[in-house]
Amino acid sequence: MLTDEQKRTRAETRHRTAALRAEEDALRREAKRCEWHEEDMFLTREQAAAGELCRGCGLEVIDGLGSWPPLMHLSPEQRIEHDAAETRYKQLHPDCRAHRWSIDGSRTTHCGLCCPPVPFSRSQLDAVAKILDGHVRRDEELDIWALDLTCGHRVEHNVHHTQRYWVGSTTHCPECSMTRGIVTSERNVEAADRKKELEQRRAADVTKAEREVAKAEKAAAAAREKLAALKAGQ
Incomplete structure (x- = not known):
């Protein structure tokens, strides 16, 4: 029978192992992206449509066969073809x-x-632009999450309050200047608290501004009285 401390230690070990694995995969992907740029391996949309082969695996990018139907609707012949393609994929990328x-x-x-x-097609870019167009960031709607990384550093990120759990297994560590795995995540400040704090700050600013306006009006009234007295004595 494991003690609570042993259970906690095992859970921490599992989390760290998973974070290190995610970090390794992320660094492999980053190295590949650098290789693609250095070796000029990207195809344009036009090159892919013209039948040029993928510069990674050597297969067609656009084969003109049409998309696969849902698996449950595959014909016997399509099922054989689909399973053969699946086997080939697993052999190429084990x-x-x-x-x-x-x-x-x-x-x-x-x-x-x-x-x-x-690259995205023009219609895909237009669809993404339409989604993002007019988006306004509102800090009072954001939660602050603290992320503990494999390197031992802690970073904070802002996410919308509708995200109830942390999404993602890696993030950039500014102190290490590289991608690290996320061991634990914790919501430190909720949007509701930030909104309340913002409202209190605004109320304090309004009160301060009102005092300054009252002070300025009093000074202006005194100045007018002085000016009236000076004119009366002319």
Whole structure:
């Protein structure tokens, strides 16, 4: 029977091991991105449409076969083809531990670690711009999260209060100047508290401004009286 201390120690060990694994994967991805840029491995949208092969895995980016139907709707022939493609993918990327990507209207799947992505189309860029257009940051709606990293440093990030748990396994450490794994995450300040604090600060600023206005008005009244007295004595 484990004691509470032993359970806590085991949990901390699991969290740290997972964070170190995530950090390793993130650094591998960053190294790959540097390689893609240094070796000029990115295809343009036009090159991919013209049939040029992926400069990572050597397969087509746009194969013109159309997207796969939902798995439950695959015909027997499509199922055989799909399973063969899945087997080939696993042989090419046995330990990449990365996401997969493909182009709409194409069945060839590419690896997020090995295969440089193709730029967004104009319609995709317009859709993203439409989502982001008019977005206004409101600090009073943000929670402050403290993240303990594998290097021992702690960093803070602001996220919207609707995010009830921390999303992500790595982040940039400004002290190390590199990506680190997140061992633990903790919400330090909630948006409701920040909003209340902001309202109190605004109320204090309003009170201060009112005192300054009253003081200025009193000084102006005194100045007018002095001016009237001077004119009366002329």
